[in-house]
Amino acid sequence: MPELPEVETTRRKIEPLLAGRTILNITHDAPHRYRDTHLAQGRRVSGLSRRGKYLLLHLAAPDAPEEMPHDLELIVHLGMTGGFRLEEGPHTRVTLTTDAGKLYFNDPRRFGKMAVVPAGEYRGMPTLTGMGPEPLGDDFREEEFARLAAQAGAVKPWLLSQKPVSGVGNIYADESLWRARIHPAQTHLTREEAGRLYHAVREVMAEAVEAGGSSLGNGSGNYRQHDGDVGFFQGRHAAYGRGGQPCPRCGTDIRKVVLGQRGTHFCPECQPLRAEGGRQKADG
DNA sequence: AGAGGCCCCTGCCCGC
DNA sequence: TGCGGGCAGGGGCCTC
Missing domain, CATH: 1.10.8.50 (Helicase, Ruva Protein; domain 3)
Incomplete structure (x- = not known):
């Protein structure tokens, strides 16, 4: 569901399921598509934001005070066919387990991608690095x-x-x-x-x-x-x-x-x- | 520097 | 019914 309106809708929908939760683990079988997801383990999801068609899960250290900015981000791109599900299915590619339950990433065509990076560190991601302003934001002039x-x-x-x-x-x-x-x-x-x-x-x-x-x-x-x-x-x-x-x-x-x-x-x-x-x- | 082509993947629909 | 071709909401990488 991959243009801005679909990604924003996804963000709003999964925010209540993830915000404030602790990630116990993330499992998948394609390390080249879902990079460094092990770094998310034990982190608290302090917020969810969006940049263009990219979803950004803010990951804070478990003992970090509320006011401290998150230091890692889980970047999610839905590709052409990616989306989250509450139930496992034939096209489940990633399973995200939190202290509140499981969320599955469903992606038949496998064009979706994830990566855990230091917050704001988008080197090696040319589209994210060169991203223009948000169409609904004040920076779009x-x-x-x-x-x-x-x-x-x-x-x-x-x-x-x-x-x-x-x-x-x-x-x-x-x-x-x-x-x-x-x-x-x-x-x-x-x-x-x-x-x-x-x-x-x-x-x-x-x-x-x-x-x-x-x-x-x-x-x-x-x-x-x-x-x-x-x-x-x-x-x-x-x-x-x-x-x-x-x-x-x-x-x-x-x-x-x-x-x-x-x-x-x-x-x-x-x-x-x-x-x-x-x-x-x-x-x- | 920047535009165009090809590739990554899987499923579905259509026509033969 | 079976199969090949074309098509699908994206983006990265390579080549000119």
Whole structure:
């Protein structure tokens, strides 16, 4: 369940199960995917935060006073199919045992990753190191976003890079571009286009978080929270997954193409590709 | 420096 | 029914 709204929903959902608990052990059979998890043993989970699509479990020494900052973090990335469960299943990859019980990490495709690191020490994790601002935070500023967008190549792969803004994945990139009426392959956004996209990203992310994210899949239950809850933002998708269906704004069939190796959905009428005509002087 | 391609994995759906 | 191909919400690494 892996874009920002799904990760944030996961964070909120598992926080009551983990906050204040002591980790007794973490077991798995893939040391290269789940690194140094033994370091979490005996630590107290002092809080759960999120950065982009990464979940961060704050790990404090057992005897550390409340006011002392945590010194280790368990970083969790859900990949494409990762999620937590209360019951063990055929795709359980990691078992997390605390003094309150067990929590299982379910991940059919095994793209998910975990690592225990010193707090804030993200060397060797290029995406986390180069992560752009949180889309719903005060650090995400329209002027800076527009400045970067003016220099960027195709806008959708640029959004997916996590550099201009964090947490945007394939669904919310398509939805944000649809809302901003910008073609996914548009390069060098104008100031007006960048402004529309900035606000679209913020709106889409805020609405999706409030909706509990998007739960795709065919009802078989792959994409849901540990307690069985599903998000309902998928019912509001205007472009993503709607190839061949009418655009909610103009009725033209949504087109599906491949861009940057990712399925990409857009309205050819509302989101025309603007020709990069006569070079303008970049004197600003 | 930065963009594009390929790879990591498994499951499911579709068409033949 | 069986099987091959294509596809899937991500990101790291390598190559130009």
